[in-house]
Amino acid sequence: MTLLSRRPGSFGGVVLSRFQRPGQVIVGGFAAVIAIGTALLALPIATTEGEPAGTLPALLTATSAVCVTGLITVDTDPHWSVFGEVVILLLIQVGGLGIMTLATLFALLVSGRLGLRARLLAQAETKTLHGADLRRVIRRIVVFSLVSETVLAVVLSLRFALGYAEPPGRAIWLGVFHSVSSFNNAGFTLWTDGMVRFVADPWVVLPVAFAVILGGLGFPVVFELLSNWRRPRTWSVLTRITVGVSAALLVGGTLLFTVVEWQNPRTLGPLPDHVKFMAGFFTAVMPRSGGLNVIDISAMRHESWLATDILMFIGGGSAGTAGGIKVTTFGLLAFVMWAELRGEDRVNVGHRRVAGPVQRQALTIALLGVGIVAAGTFTLLAMVPHSLDRVLFEVVSAFATVGLSTGITPQLPPPGQLLIIVLMFIGRVGPLTVFSALALRERTRRYELPEERPIVG
C-alpha cells in the first residue's frame, strides 16, 4: 500500500480522494514538506547556540530550501548547527527533485507499480509526455541528479582540501553541500559573503556555474541532449528554444555584466582582466536561477540590477530546478511577437508550427508573473523605506526562486518576510498550479497532460 495507490479504501486512496485536482496535491505536498522542515529547524538542536530559532526564521529557511531559492534572514553557517544544515540539504534535494517525483519514486520502490492517478500526478509535475514510460523517466531523473551531484561534490571537495587546506571531513561536507546547492539551483552557501572569496578560482567558479546551468536546463532537455546532442536538427521545439535562448542570454549577460561593472571599484574594478570575464560569466549564469555570487550584488550598478531582474524573471529551463517564467515561455513569446511583426500568420520554430493554445499559455504565464511581481513589489514598497531598485530585485529574486539579494531580506519586518515566503512558494510551485489548486478552473486543461506541445512555464 502506497501513498499513491488508487485502490479505494487504502490510505493513499483516502488521501487522494480529498484532493480532486493535481494542483492541490502538488501544493499540498510542497506545503507538507515545508511544514516538516520548519518543525525540524525550530528544534533547539538545529541551531549552533542550542536555542530554538523561532518560527519565522525556521519557516523562511525551510521554504527557501524546499523552493530552492536561497533568500535567508540568518546566515546558514554560523546560525544553523550541523543537524540544521543537514535538514536544509535534504529539503533542497527534495525541493529540487520535486515532490511528486519523489513520491512516485517512493511508490515505485515500494509497490513496483503505479495507478493511473499517480501517473497523471507525476506527469503534471515532471511535465513528461503523455504515454512515455514514467517509471523510466523518474528513475533517470533521480540517477542523473545523484550522479551529477556526486561528480561535482568530488571536484569541489578535492579543491577545498587541496587548494584551501580544509581538513578532509570539512572539505567533503563543503563539497557535498555546495554541490547539491548548485545542481538544484538552491542558492545556499556556508559562507556569509557567498562565494566572493573564490572569484579568481576557476576550479570552483566554473564547475559551480556548469552545475547551475545543467540543473537549470530542465530534465527533458538534458535527456534529449544526452541522447541526441550530435543531431540538433532532430531536437524538439522545447530543446531548440531552451538551448538557443539560454545560450543567447548567457553570452549577452556575460558581456553586459563584464562591460557595465568593468570599472566599478566595488565589484569587477580591482580584478585582473581575465578574472573580470569569468566573474561576469558567473554573474550572468546565476540569475537562472542559481543565486550564488562571486561579486558583491549590493555594490553592482543600478543598470546591472535591472538586467539581473530581467534575467531572473526569465529564469531557466522548464521541468527542472530553475525558476522564473522559463526560457521556453520567453522564447515562444519572442517568436510570436516576431511572427506578428513580420506579418506572418503562423508561428514556426525550426520546421515546426507552434500551436495557438501554447502561445496563449505562454502569454498567461508571463502576464501572471508580471502581475505577481508588480503586486509583490507594490506591497513591499509600502512596508519598507527602500527604493524600487532593491525592492524589485528582492521580489523578482523570490518569485523566480533565485536567491540573489541586495541585502534587504534580513531587514524586512515580519509581514515583509511572509510576503517573501509566499512569493518563493508561488514561484516554485508555479502560478498556474497554484491557480488550479484554488479550484477556479472549470475544466482540466490539456497542459496538465501535455501532448505534442513544447513545455512552457
Place this chain on the structure above:
Amino acid sequence: MTLLSRRPGSFGGVVLSRFQRPGQVIVGGFAAVIAIGTALLALPIATTEGEPAGTLPALLTATSAVCVTGLITVDTDPHWSVFGEVVILLLIQVGGLGIMTLATLFALLVSGRLGLRARLLAQAETKTLHGADLRRVIRRIVVFSLVSETVLAVVLSLRFALGYAEPPGRAIWLGVFHSVSSFNNAGFTLWTDGMVRFVADPWVVLPVAFAVILGGLGFPVVFELLSNWRRPRTWSVLTRITVGVSAALLVGGTLLFTVVEWQNPRTLGPLPDHVKFMAGFFTAVMPRSGGLNVIDISAMRHESWLATDILMFIGGGSAGTAGGIKVTTFGLLAFVMWAELRGEDRVNVGHRRVAGPVQRQALTIALLGVGIVAAGTFTLLAMVPHSLDRVLFEVVSAFATVGLSTGITPQLPPPGQLLIIVLMFIGRVGPLTVFSALALRERTRRYELPEERPIVG
C-alpha cells in the same frame, strides 16, 4: 491637386509613390511637423529673452508638443515668448488630432474628394472601420475636438478671470492654452509648479480631469457613446472594454492614491479630507495620459510612483490623444488570461468572440512596450546617477506620452534628452507603425485595415 491625390504625375502622387507603406507616411508626417516646430522654436522671437533657444531645447519642446507628452527641459511660461507658446499650442493641436487626420481634412477641403490611397492612410491613423464614411468621420473628429476645447476654454477663462482676478486677455489665453493642452492630453502648463495651486478648486480640477478623460477615450468610443450611450448592450467590444477598464482604473487609482498619500506631509497630508479625494482622483486621471499634476509628483511615495508607472504604461483609449499600450490592449490581455486560467478555449467579451489574430496583436503591442521601456530604462540608468524609481518613471512617462515627471528630465545630459525625444516619438506614432515604417514587415497586415476586430494599441 492635393497632397493625398493619387493621380499619377501629380505632386501628391509623387510624394506618395516615395513611401510604399502607410507607416512611412505617418512617421514622415510626424517628423516633418516636429522639424517645422523645432525651426520655429529655435527662432529668437520664440523666447522671452529674444535669444535663440538652442537646437536641443527647441527639438525636445517641439517633439513633446507634437507627441502630446509634456516633458520639458525649460519652463514653458518664463522661457518661451507668446509667439513660442502659440507655436507650442498649434503643435499640440496638430499632434493631438493626428497628422493624417489633418492631411485628410486638408485634402477634403481643397478637392472635396479622396483617392483610395489617401483613404487607406487616413484609416490607418484614425483606425476607423473599413468602408465607413471617412469624410464624415474626419469632420466629426475635428468638430468634436474644437467644440470640446471651446467649451472648456470658456469655463476655465471665466474661472481664471472671476476666481483669480486675471485680466481678461490673460484669462482667455490661460483658458485656451490649458483647454487645448487638457483635451489633447498634452501635459503642458503655463505654471512652473503644474496645477498645484488649483488643488482645492473644483472649478479647475474637475473640468480639466473631464477633458483629459474625454480626449483620452479615443474618437471611435466617444462617437459610439454620443450616439448610443443609453444602450450599453449594443456597444462594440472596443467601447465595452474601453469604458469598463477605464472606469475600473479610475476608481481603483483614485482609492489607491488617496489612501497611500493620505498622510504624506508633502502631498495630500495638509489638505482637507474632501480635497484629498479630489486630488487623488485628479492624480489617477492624469497617467492616462494627461500629464498634469495638482500634487508634487516628486514628493509622492515610491509605491505611488510604481502605481503611476503601471497606469501610465496602460494609458488611455485607442485612436485618440492618449498614449500607452491602451486600455483595450490591457483589457483584452486580461480577458485572454482569464479565459486561459478558467480553461476556456474561446475568449469572449460580452457576447462576442475575440478573434485569435487580435489576441496576438495585443500581445505584441504589450511585449514591444515592455521591451522599449526596459531598453530605455537600462540605457538611461547607465547615463545618470538616479535610482530606478525616477528613471523608470521618466521613461514610462515619455513612452506613454504622459508628461508627468519626478523632475529629472531637465537635468538629463544631451544623450539622455535625445533618448526621451525618441521615446516620445515612438510612443506617439506607435511601435507597430514605426516597425512597419522600417520595412521589416513582409506583407501588409490586416490591422492596418481593421475589419470587425476591436482596436488595440
